[in-house]
Structure formats: structure tokens, C-alpha cells
Amino acid sequence: MLPKVNQTLFLQVASSDEEEAGVDYKSRIADMDDDRMMIEIPINERTGRYKKLYLGDELSAFFITDGGVKNFFSTHVLGFKDEAIRLIAVEKPDPESITQMQRRSFLRVSAELELAVKLNDHVRFLALTDDVGGGGISFIAEGKWKLKPEDILECWLALPYKNGSIEHASFRMEIVRVKPLIMGRDQIMAKFNAITDGERQKIIRYCFERQLQFRKN
Structure with missing residues (x-):
């Protein structure tokens, strides 16, 4: 099952800094095509501050489906798009790669x-x-x-x-x-x-x- 437009994504950004790698962010899926998802700039759930992402950043993500089930996948930043708000293009996951078991995030x-x-x-x-x-x-x-x-x-x-x-x-x-x-x-x-x-x-x-x-x- 793939996430849908307007669904909330919960993210962590791969980093060599263990503290930074453990920070939780959330974003919203604004649009989607065959290969990409356009997401809003992630927000730090604790501080409310925006997180700047860079091309190639690897993200560990999950979305929640009925019954509170967390669905995990890995993705990475493909580019950016400026509209009314700045959007970030990330790779759309292969449905077969989505799991309900959390995996450690590694930079790819x-x-x-x-x-x-x-x-x-x-x-x-x-x-x-x-x-x-x-x-x-x-x-x-x-x-x-x-x-x-x-x-x-x-x-x-x-x-x-x-x-x-x-x-x-x-x-x-x-x-x-x-x-x-x-x-x-x-x-x-x-x-x-x-x-x-x-x-x-x-x-x-x-x-x-x-x-x-x-x-x-």
C-alpha cells in the first residue's frame, strides 16, 4: 500500500551525527506522479522549526494506515519545486519495499x-x-x-x-x-x-x- 496525497509523513534524515539522525520530522504529501512524491518542507515535531533538505539526502519515513499501523520505507531527495510554497521531490517507494517493521536508516x-x-x-x-x-x-x-x-x-x-x-x-x-x-x-x-x-x-x-x-x- 502506497501513501496518498494529503497524507502525513513522519521522517528522519540520515546523518553521521547520531543526535541529528534521531530527530523526528513530519511533512505532508502535496502531489504525486509515477516516480515522485512532492512533499512540504519537514517540520521538527519538537521545536516546530523547518528542516532544510539537500539533493541526495536519504530519508527514513513512515505513514499511518487504518488501525494505527505504521508503514516504513526509505527514500531520498530528487529535487525541489517552487510554487505557492516550496516543495521537495522525493523518490516514490516501490510498494514491495514498504514494511511494517522499522529499519535503521542508512545513507544511500x-x-x-x-x-x-x-x-x-x-x-x-x-x-x-x-x-x-x-x-x-x-x-x-x-x-x-x-x-x-x-x-x-x-x-x-x-x-x-x-x-x-x-x-x-x-x-x-x-x-x-x-x-x-x-x-x-x-x-x-x-x-x-x-x-x-x-x-x-x-x-x-x-x-x-x-x-x-x-x-x-
């Missing part, structure tokens, strides 16, 4: 990074990520690899930092969803199945550097 950014993937001893290949975050990755793969939900992948991700250095993060992922694309390719959405805190921090560091780059452009 669009990025094309080289990913080495091992499915088993006979299937190894290179791919490019579509987006990356502290909770998982999506990447583009050739359909010939026949990847499917619940497959476990061993991965190595190259992370270029703004100081010119490159680090590699290694982890295991579980495929959550496979979306067929054109030209015989698939978009693979996966969550981390096994990753150390150190390897996760490498990815989060890259994401925050990437987000700062979005804000400067």
Missing part, C-alpha cells in the same frame, strides 16, 4: 562503482553499482548470470575517495529483488548479509563524501 547515494561479484566457484563477474549505502547496494548485471532473490553473493567494492585514495570493501550480500531492464540486463537490489563495522564504515564514508559533492554542484 547514486554512484557507478566497480563491483566484483562471486556467486559460486563457477560464476564470477564485474558489475557497476547503481547506488550504494550502509545497508546495501543495487547494481546492474548481465541477465546471463541468472541471479535471483535470496542468492548470496560475495563482493568486493572499489571506493574512490576525494583525497585520491582508493579502498576496497568486502562483504556478503543477499539479493532482495531482481528488476529486468533493456538490453538483457537486470537491476539487482541486495542487502548486506555479512559485513564488518570497519567495511561498512568505508562505504558510509564514501556516501557522505558523495553527498557533499551533490550539495556543492
Whole structure:
């Protein structure tokens, strides 16, 4: 079930500052199309102050349906629109990604990074990520690899930092969803199945550097 126009959204904004990441905001959905939701500027529920958002900001959100059920999803800021009031465009969630179980929010950014993937001893290949975050990755793969939900992948991700250095993060992922694309390719959405805190921090560091780059452009 998707949220509807005029429905209230309750939000948290991903941040490296734990105190800021725990602040609760609320907003209203002003409009919606196939891919985006236009929301009003979020308001801090405790202070009543508006929260300024930036392109690429990741949001952890929920809306309430009949019976007081909280429906959680993650989204991110796509852009802005100035009308009678300023509106913020955020990615419309896939209905399959909405859950009634709250999940920790992790920053996720669009990025094309080289990913080495091992499915088993006979299937190894290179791919490019579509987006990356502290909770998982999506990447583009050739359909010939026949990847499917619940497959476990061993991965190595190259992370270029703004100081010119490159680090590699290694982890295991579980495929959550496979979306067929054109030209015989698939978009693979996966969550981390096994990753150390150190390897996760490498990815989060890259994401925050990437987000700062979005804000400067």
C-alpha cells in the first residue's frame, strides 16, 4: 500500500551525527506522479522549526494506515519545486519495499562503482553499482548470470575517495529483488548479509563524501 496525497509523513534524515539522525520530522504529501512524491518542507515535531533538505539526502519515513499501523520505507531527495510554497521531490517507494517493521536508516547515494561479484566457484563477474549505502547496494548485471532473490553473493567494492585514495570493501550480500531492464540486463537490489563495522564504515564514508559533492554542484 502506497501513501496518498494529503497524507502525513513522519521522517528522519540520515546523518553521521547520531543526535541529528534521531530527530523526528513530519511533512505532508502535496502531489504525486509515477516516480515522485512532492512533499512540504519537514517540520521538527519538537521545536516546530523547518528542516532544510539537500539533493541526495536519504530519508527514513513512515505513514499511518487504518488501525494505527505504521508503514516504513526509505527514500531520498530528487529535487525541489517552487510554487505557492516550496516543495521537495522525493523518490516514490516501490510498494514491495514498504514494511511494517522499522529499519535503521542508512545513507544511500547514486554512484557507478566497480563491483566484483562471486556467486559460486563457477560464476564470477564485474558489475557497476547503481547506488550504494550502509545497508546495501543495487547494481546492474548481465541477465546471463541468472541471479535471483535470496542468492548470496560475495563482493568486493572499489571506493574512490576525494583525497585520491582508493579502498576496497568486502562483504556478503543477499539479493532482495531482481528488476529486468533493456538490453538483457537486470537491476539487482541486495542487502548486506555479512559485513564488518570497519567495511561498512568505508562505504558510509564514501556516501557522505558523495553527498557533499551533490550539495556543492
